[in-house]
Amino acid sequence: MNILCIASEVAPYAKTGGLADVMGALPRELSRNGHDVRVFMPLYDRIDTTRLDLSVVAEHVPLRLGAHAYDLKVFAAGDSPRMYFVHCPALYARGSLYTNDPDEHRRFMALCYVALATCQQQAFAPHVVQCNDWQTALVPLLLKTRFAWDRLFARARTLLTIHNLNYQGSFPSSVLADLNLEHEAHHLHQELLRAGRINFLLHGILYADGVSTVSPTYAQEIQTPEHGAGLDPFLRARRSSVVGILNGVDYEEWSPEADAHVPARFSARDLSGKAVNRTALRAAFGLPQPQDVPLFGVVSRFVSQKGLDLVAEVMPEVFEHDAGQLVVLGSGDARLEETFFHLQRAYPRHVGFHRGFSNPLAHLIEAGADAFLMPSRYEPCGLNQMYSLRYGTVPIVHRTGGLADTVVPWDARAGKGTGFVFEHPDATGLGWAVGQTLRAFRDRAAWHRLMMNGMSQDFSWRRQARIYEQLFARLEP
Numbered sequence: 001m002n003i004l005c006i007a008s009e010v011a012p013y014a015k016t017g018g019l020a021d022v023m024g025a026l027p028r029e030l031s032r033n034g035h036d037v038r039v040f041m042p043l044y045d046r047i048d049t050t051r052l053d054l055s056v057v058a059e060h061v062p063l064r065l066g067a068h069a070y071d072l073k074v075f076a077a078g079d080s081p082r083m084y085f086v087h088c089p090a091l092y093a094r095g096s097l098y099t100n101d102p103d104e105h106r107r108f109m110a111l112c113y114v115a116l117a118t119c120q121q122q123a124f125a126p127h128v129v130q131c132n133d134w135q136t137a138l139v140p141l142l143l144k145t146r147f148a149w150d151r152l153f154a155r156a157r158t159l160l161t162i163h164n165l166n167y168q169g170s171f172p173s174s175v176l177a178d179l180n181l182e183h184e185a186h187h188l189h190q191e192l193l194r195a196g197r198i199n200f201l202l203h204g205i206l207y208a209d210g211v212s213t214v215s216p217t218y219a220q221e222i223q224t225p226e227h228g229a230g231l232d233p234f235l236r237a238r239r240s241s242v243v244g245i246l247n248g249v250d251y252e253e254w255s256p257e258a259d260a261h262v263p264a265r266f267s268a269r270d271l272s273g274k275a276v277n278r279t280a281l282r283a284a285f286g287l288p289q290p291q292d293v294p295l296f297g298v299v300s301r302f303v304s305q306k307g308l309d310l311v312a313e314v315m316p317e318v319f320e321h322d323a324g325q326l327v328v329l330g331s332g333d334a335r336l337e338e339t340f341f342h343l344q345r346a347y348p349r350h351v352g353f354h355r356g357f358s359n360p361l362a363h364l365i366e367a368g369a370d371a372f373l374m375p376s377r378y379e380p381c382g383l384n385q386m387y388s389l390r391y392g393t394v395p396i397v398h399r400t401g402g403l404a405d406t407v408v409p410w411d412a413r414a415g416k417g418t419g420f421v422f423e424h425p426d427a428t429g430l431g432w433a434v435g436q437t438l439r440a441f442r443d444r445a446a447w448h449r450l451m452m453n454g455m456s457q458d459f460s461w462r463r464q465a466r467i468y469e470q471l472f473a474r475l476e477p
């Protein structure tokens with residue numbers, strides 16, 4: 001199949017979260033299976049182009065979005081998959097991937113238009129167009145309208161993959177002029193338009209041939225008013241086209257046997273390296289090295305979704321009893337950042353906080369911590385709990401979305417299960433799970449079993465890519 005993927009972030013080039021990991025790994029796996037896969041993303045200013053072997057595909061590509069004219073370039077690199085980078089400093093030289101700037105809608109409309117125009121220029125006729133999240137959710141509508149004349153796209157089926165329903169790209173209807181869709185405005189959701197809004201993600205849900213999200217449980221949850229973020233009626237209306245496919249793990253990047261970011265490699269057979277990494281991790285955060293207490297880890301964007309306020313609420317009791325330590329890596333919400341700075345000041349022997357984004361440090365936390373905290377209020381898939389399992393780092397998760405699909409509650413009597421799963425995303429729920437963790441940690445044999453159970457799990461992309469292939473083959477207009 002010819003497969004076109006369009007995304008706002010792709011690892012390792014530019015990443016803020018799981019979307020990038022998926023777009024870094026799935027196209028590669030599909031290429032391995034023999035498909036011709038092309039991936040488009042913006043050439044953000046923070047991408048280090050000196051390390052990419054870029055060739056020019058198109059120069060001086062003119063694009064007009066309403067009254068705004070742009071001059072773009074398209075670069076390409078690699079073959080399987082072939083990566084295309086859309087170059088336009090006026091749009092993508094902002095220091096960060098996402099902004100609250102008034103042209104945010106144009107930044108990603110440009111990506112969509114240029115991706116399709118480049119397919120035309122390259123005579124690449126996709127069988128499947130996979131778009132991801134709100135930034136590229138208008139592509140199915142563009143194919144049904146502005147690009148419908150072109151036979152090149154006659155066979156193209158579209159899939160919208162939702163990585164997080166809560167980011168919808170909702171703009172005032174005045175942006176309509178910038179979408180070049182004035183003559184097609186009757187295709188837009190009329191009631192919303194009259195109410196003065198345009199919601200990009202909604203139009204992906206309405207017009208894509210298929211809608212997928214990143215775990216089976218989340219696929220069900222988003223069809224309920226509680227987790228539907230206002231779009232649940234539209235998802236329910238398309239329920240037969242909404243599927244959940246769990247993200248895979250890129251085990252080339254996340255395996256304790258071959259992790260180049262950490263001081264010691266280890267495996268289920270020989271765990272000695274884990275202790276070396278734990279020592280290095282504590283040292284990296286300036287923490288003392290107590291003998292018999294677990295080290296808890298957090299790696300996360302700081303947004304309310306992730307439930308990190310609960311960590312700050314629950315963990316002090318653990319520190320008061322000298323029963324555990326905590327290392328935290330993340331940034332975002334200023335109040336949460338302040339909370340963790342404060343926690344670190346209050347418990348300097350127990351808490352290490354690194355504000356920022358660091359892939360090597362994320363690896364060290366996975367490799368060195370004993371347990372990993374993910375009390376997310378909702379979680380479309382979540383990757384860190386799967387990385388944790390592989391590294392023998394026992395995940396503690398709220399039973400929601402992909403967390404529910406990947407972590408099996410520990411049953412001490414049967415010696416089965418891979419982590420601690422709590423029902424309610426509040427301090428009582430998390431506190432209970434942390435208490436269970438401390439108890440299991442004191443039982444050497446039980447803890448060893450838990451680690452082994454987790455390390456033997458397989459969430460590789462190989463299997464998940466096959467499920468995507470089956471879905472692609474089923475898509476119908």
Ligand code: ADP
Binds near residue numbers: 018358384
């Ligand atoms: P989300 O996409 O909601 O952020 P996921 O768990 O799906 O959550 O993916 C998060 C990805 O981003 C993981 O690969 C995780 O390691 C990484 N990550 C998040 N925050 C940081 C950080 N501060 N430093 C390094 N990596 C991070």
